[in-house]
Amino acid sequence: MNIFFRELRANLKSLVIWSVIMILLIIVGLAKFAAYYNNPASLEILHSLPKAALDAMSLQAFNLTTLSGLYGIMFVYFGLMGGIAASMWGSNMISKEERDKTVEFSLVLPVSRSKLVTAKALAAVVECLAFVLVTWGMSALAVQQYKPDQSFFNFLTLEMEAMFIIELIFLAIGLLLGCAMKKYKRSGSTAVAIILAAYFLSVIGSMQANLDFLKYITPLKYFDAAQLLKTGHLDLTFLSLSAAIIVVCVVAAYRVYSKRDLYI
Amino acid sequence: MSTTIYWHELRSRLRSVIVWSVAVTAIIFLFSSIFPGFAAQAVTVKELFSRFPPALLDAFGMQNTDLSSVLGFYGFIFVFVQLCLAIQAGNYGFGLVSIEESELTADFLLCKPVSRVQVMTSKLLAALTSLTITNIIVWVVSFVSLALFSGGRPYAVGTLVLILVSIVIFQIFFLAVGLVISLLVKRVRSVTPYSLGLGFGMYVLSAFSAVLTEAKLEYITPFKHMDPAFIVRTMALDTPLVLANGAVSLLALTLSYVMYARRDIHAAS
Numbered sequence: 001m002n003i004f005f006r007e008l009r010a011n012l013k014s015l016v017i018w019s020v021i022m023i024l025l026i027i028v029g030l031a032k033f034a035a036y037y038n039n040p041a042s043l044e045i046l047h048s049l050p051k052a053a054l055d056a057m058s059l060q061a062f063n064l065t066t067l068s069g070l071y072g073i074m075f076v077y078f079g080l081m082g083g084i085a086a087s088m089w090g091s092n093m094i095s096k097e098e099r100d101k102t103v104e105f106s107l108v109l110p111v112s113r114s115k116l117v118t119a120k121a122l123a124a125v126v127e128c129l130a131f132v133l134v135t136w137g138m139s140a141l142a143v144q145q146y147k148p149d150q151s152f153f154n155f156l157t158l159e160m161e162a163m164f165i166i167e168l169i170f171l172a173i174g175l176l177l178g179c180a181m182k183k184y185k186r187s188g189s190t191a192v193a194i195i196l197a198a199y200f201l202s203v204i205g206s207m208q209a210n211l212d213f214l215k216y217i218t219p220l221k222y223f224d225a226a227q228l229l230k231t232g233h234l235d236l237t238f239l240s241l242s243a244a245i246i247v248v249c250v251v252a253a254y255r256v257y258s259k260r261d262l263y264i
Numbered sequence: 265m266s267t268t269i270y271w272h273e274l275r276s277r278l279r280s281v282i283v284w285s286v287a288v289t290a291i292i293f294l295f296s297s298i299f300p301g302f303a304a305q306a307v308t309v310k311e312l313f314s315r316f317p318p319a320l321l322d323a324f325g326m327q328n329t330d331l332s333s334v335l336g337f338y339g340f341i342f343v344f345v346q347l348c349l350a351i352q353a354g355n356y357g358f359g360l361v362s363i364e365e366s367e368l369t370a371d372f373l374l375c376k377p378v379s380r381v382q383v384m385t386s387k388l389l390a391a392l393t394s395l396t397i398t399n400i401i402v403w404v405v406s407f408v409s410l411a412l413f414s415g416g417r418p419y420a421v422g423t424l425v426l427i428l429v430s431i432v433i434f435q436i437f438f439l440a441v442g443l444v445i446s447l448l449v450k451r452v453r454s455v456t457p458y459s460l461g462l463g464f465g466m467y468v469l470s471a472f473s474a475v476l477t478e479a480k481l482e483y484i485t486p487f488k489h490m491d492p493a494f495i496v497r498t499m500a501l502d503t504p505l506v507l508a509n510g511a512v513s514l515l516a517l518t519l520s521y522v523m524y525a526r527r528d529i530h531a532a533s
Contacts, residue, residue, distance in 0.1 A: 017461060021461065021468070024481065192456055200294075207298060208302065
């Protein structure tokens with residue numbers, strides 16, 4: 001328990017910095033949205049199109065005259081930021097002990113290695129949750145001026161759930177890296193490589209139809225804003241895929257860390 | 265400047281330079297390789313769009329992205345190259361002098377008969393050399409991949425050169441800003457979270473600039489100062505913004521020298 005609270009406190013600063021970036025992002029997004037909201041010319045065209053046609057092209061999700069459209073676009077960046085922050089927290093949480101030469105101290109405490117990892121992982125999960133709540137709260141606050149209806153809030157809830165799951169996936173990957181890498185310096189840079197690769201693959205996957213299979217590889221593509229808006233729930237296949245990744249990474253992290261020769 | 269420090273720094277960064285250079289090479293080739301197929305699609309889409317009223321395209325943010333032209337597409341992928349370069353330069357900037365403190369080698373370095381100004385200058389030059397190597401590789405790879413994948417479509421070489429010239433200004437910005445932040449905080453424990461935060465934060469702030477209209481706040485990000493889409497559209501750099509960017513870098517560098525000269529260095533106890 002002491003470790004848990006210590007970690008929470010130690011990572012507060014990082015959480016604050018990420019939250020500030022997120023808040024800036026939401027402010028920029030809504031500032032841009034002002035030019036599109038209820039733009040009469042665009043609205044007129046939209047109304048002239050049959051609704052079925054819009055649904056078929058899943059364009060409704062990216063219709064920038066509505067808040068849902070804006071958030072459909074923003075979701076990519078929410079996921080990206082959540083993923084980066086979480087993977088950094090996960091890998092740092094473990095590897096910093098070796099970097100700061102405090103690992104000997106931590107491990108002579110009367111706690112097992114797995115208890116140590118549990119406390120740290122829980123602190124990171126709490127932090128991820130806090131990051132989602134900041135995003136959620138700021139969004140809910142910022143959109144007030146546009147008087148959104150209930151359906152937007154349902155969509156926002158769904159997006160935030162998806163963002164939290166993406167965070168958990170990257171947190172688990174980061175945790176595994178922190179636990180498994182013998183050289184503590186490697187874990188951070190490997191996490192960077194993974195997150196950059198995931199992002200680039202998600203971009204390239206949406207550009208080319210025959211690269212569609214990439215959506216199974218990169219977690220940033222597991223939840224698609226257009227799908228979320230259309231179906232109103234998280235896709236079960238990808239939910240189970242996410243759960244599988246998280247479980248595998250966490251189990252591997254525990255096993256590796258309890259046996260590993262630590263760098264002292 | 266001390267050549268010993270310079271070479272030591274350069275050597276210790278060699279691996280990282282190679283990794284980043286391979287990464288940007290892979291990105292440019294990977295994305296360029298889908299261009300031939302994509303351009304054909306994009307032409308069809310463009311024709312389809314041209315029948316739509318502009319206001320509709322506006323509503324979906326599709327009016328000013330022409331991915332069917334060579335440079336339009338190159339500008340689109342160049343942003344990802346910029347993202348990598350930003351993180352790399354940020355890494356070098358944040359780690360430049362802070363690494364001596366976090367690895368407890370600062371007192372060793374500073375008891376050598378070199379002034380702090382010399383230490384800083386040698387390290388900065390070494391970092392700049394490393395960045396320039398990656399920069400040169402981006403130049404070469406860009407020309408090669410466009411020659412390979414443009415499928416004989418013509419493009420304005422001058423505009424491409426202009427985009428590539430912007431790299432050096434861009435790198436110096438992240439190097440300098442990283443450096444000054446690393447000196448402003450009490451202690452940099454780990455470099456990657458800082459450089460990722462700075463790099464991705466700036467990227468995300470400007471990310472949907474191609475899609476949506478302008479917002480004042482995004483002028484703080486270098487991705488906007490050297491927006492490749494803007495360069496392709498106007499065939500010129502956005503001079504006031506680039507100058508502002510250069511001024512910020514210069515200020516950050518000056519400030520770093522002043523702060524490093526008077527910094528209280530934690531010694532290994």
